Amino acid sequence: MELWFTEKQTPVFGITAKIRETLVTEQTEFQDLAMLDTEEFGRMLVLDGMVMTTIKDEFVYHEMVAHPALFTHPNPKRVLVVGGGDGGVIREVIKHPEVEQAVLVEIDGKVIEYSKKYLPEIAGGLDNPRVDVQVADGYMHIIESKNQYDVIMVDSTEPVGPAAPLFERGFYQGIYEALKEDGIFVAQTDNPWFKADLIQKVNKDVKEIFPIVRVYGANIPTYPSGLWTFTLGSKVHDPLQVDESKIPELDTKYYTPRLHKAAFVLPKFVDDLVK
Amino acid sequence: MELWFTEKQTPVFGITAKIRETLVTEQTEFQDLAMLDTEEFGRMLVLDGMVMTTIKDEFVYHEMVAHPALFTHPNPKRVLVVGGGDGGVIREVIKHPEVEQAVLVEIDGKVIEYSKKYLPEIAGGLDNPRVDVQVADGYMHIIESKNQYDVIMVDSTEPVGPAAPLFERGFYQGIYEALKEDGIFVAQTDNPWFKADLIQKVNKDVKEIFPIVRVYGANIPTYPSGLWTFTLGSKVHDPLQVDESKIPELDTKYYTPRLHKAAFVLPKFVDDLVK
Numbered sequence: 001m002e003l004w005f006t007e008k009q010t011p012v013f014g015i016t017a018k019i020r021e022t023l024v025t026e027q028t029e030f031q032d033l034a035m036l037d038t039e040e041f042g043r044m045l046v047l048d049g050m051v052m053t054t055i056k057d058e059f060v061y062h063e064m065v066a067h068p069a070l071f072t073h074p075n076p077k078r079v080l081v082v083g084g085g086d087g088g089v090i091r092e093v094i095k096h097p098e099v100e101q102a103v104l105v106e107i108d109g110k111v112i113e114y115s116k117k118y119l120p121e122i123a124g125g126l127d128n129p130r131v132d133v134q135v136a137d138g139y140m141h142i143i144e145s146k147n148q149y150d151v152i153m154v155d156s157t158e159p160v161g162p163a164a165p166l167f168e169r170g171f172y173q174g175i176y177e178a179l180k181e182d183g184i185f186v187a188q189t190d191n192p193w194f195k196a197d198l199i200q201k202v203n204k205d206v207k208e209i210f211p212i213v214r215v216y217g218a219n220i221p222t223y224p225s226g227l228w229t230f231t232l233g234s235k236v237h238d239p240l241q242v243d244e245s246k247i248p249e250l251d252t253k254y255y256t257p258r259l260h261k262a263a264f265v266l267p268k269f270v271d272d273l274v275k
Numbered sequence: 276m277e278l279w280f281t282e283k284q285t286p287v288f289g290i291t292a293k294i295r296e297t298l299v300t301e302q303t304e305f306q307d308l309a310m311l312d313t314e315e316f317g318r319m320l321v322l323d324g325m326v327m328t329t330i331k332d333e334f335v336y337h338e339m340v341a342h343p344a345l346f347t348h349p350n351p352k353r354v355l356v357v358g359g360g361d362g363g364v365i366r367e368v369i370k371h372p373e374v375e376q377a378v379l380v381e382i383d384g385k386v387i388e389y390s391k392k393y394l395p396e397i398a399g400g401l402d403n404p405r406v407d408v409q410v411a412d413g414y415m416h417i418i419e420s421k422n423q424y425d426v427i428m429v430d431s432t433e434p435v436g437p438a439a440p441l442f443e444r445g446f447y448q449g450i451y452e453a454l455k456e457d458g459i460f461v462a463q464t465d466n467p468w469f470k471a472d473l474i475q476k477v478n479k480d481v482k483e484i485f486p487i488v489r490v491y492g493a494n495i496p497t498y499p500s501g502l503w504t505f506t507l508g509s510k511v512h513d514p515l516q517v518d519e520s521k522i523p524e525l526d527t528k529y530y531t532p533r534l535h536k537a538a539f540v541l542p543k544f545v546d547d548l549v550k
Binding site: 225265271 | 281285286287288289290291292293313314315316331332335468492493494495496499500501502528529530531533534536537540541542543544546
């Protein structure tokens, strides 16, 4: 018998992956959670039917959430990750020695629990002494924080289910206030092929709040269309003004200093969404 | 009843698309040919079970085969396209007014016939008076041509079936000889997630023949992994030395003058394959 997992990325298109083993299927307090072992991509975390991360391609998303913002801020000491319970973004954040504290606020403790158990390559950084893991509502954490963080990263699921409030204008206003005076935030903002409207809406909302707004992309094979976008909002520091020659080489598989600015050069149809 | 077409991009991973209608399924002299009308991507040409092009995302591949090479060569008058019977690359080539003649050599006349019938948005340029369409073996055409072309573009299927010889070292040597003294060639070279070996092998072969070899990428949702690579070999002109400010704006949806060099900045794991 062959078992295949299919994610309908749209109602009429999807990806399908042969699975070796179903490790977990559980309805948590917040969402359907599955941990699958796939033949092509290795272990895979699935929330509400959507692929969140896989062993084979997770490095792209996690590096590209963390490093562009952290190499744009001149001295990121306090970092907040909203969501991201698998720990992948945290693993990248703590590669930056100047980060004194990284706070992770994940609403669903089960994501942390199963990631630690089944995805240790990704979740290992959650036990680092510089990391403060909180199982709590990221939206409320943002609203209650004022002038606290140098960098805030929003590593959310799609804007359905528990993450829906994380794509609202009020949330971005809260982020602005939770950041220090030269703070930077970055959020994953889905793909331009099937979710162009979302990218446009977020871009418009963030531009009303932050003086510097930049969008960049990265290739993630298990995410819809293979092209993922990230929206960065900044009070002072511009990622495009960074001197790439001064970015140190990190232990990465996707991000490089040369890619720091190149990732912001978008295909024309994407550029047209956000200019 | 719902009909879905599934392409196994690897033996254990694939994409699946809901179809409205099956327009053609035919065993030609060279391959299995299907023309499907899909809900997400519109009409889709499938050869030997592999998606070749779709109405929704075809512009990426066709623009990115044609424009980087044509904007690197200072005066491309004679251009050869090997394969590419759907006509999409030709459509982009003839956007360059300095091209006096574009020769298309496609081995399978049925690809041309059905593309003209079902994909007129893509195939329209095949009837342009500057275009010479030949139904013939591209490999033989290359071997028999000496000092003929300014730019040669290899728009082939995968290295199985009729296109297998187009990935051999001898073919690249033939291309070198078919090019004029400052000629440039470009070939599609598959994706780095599932076909890293192929990219490495082509890169090694081409570097033994051409003094300038560059690899660039583009996002194509219906191609495996969503990240496609292109290998460019050049006798004199370097795409990275082009003055982007002098590239005219063309009517494109993916390529832009700013992307001309940025497309060559590869993710680290891809860069590591070709350096």
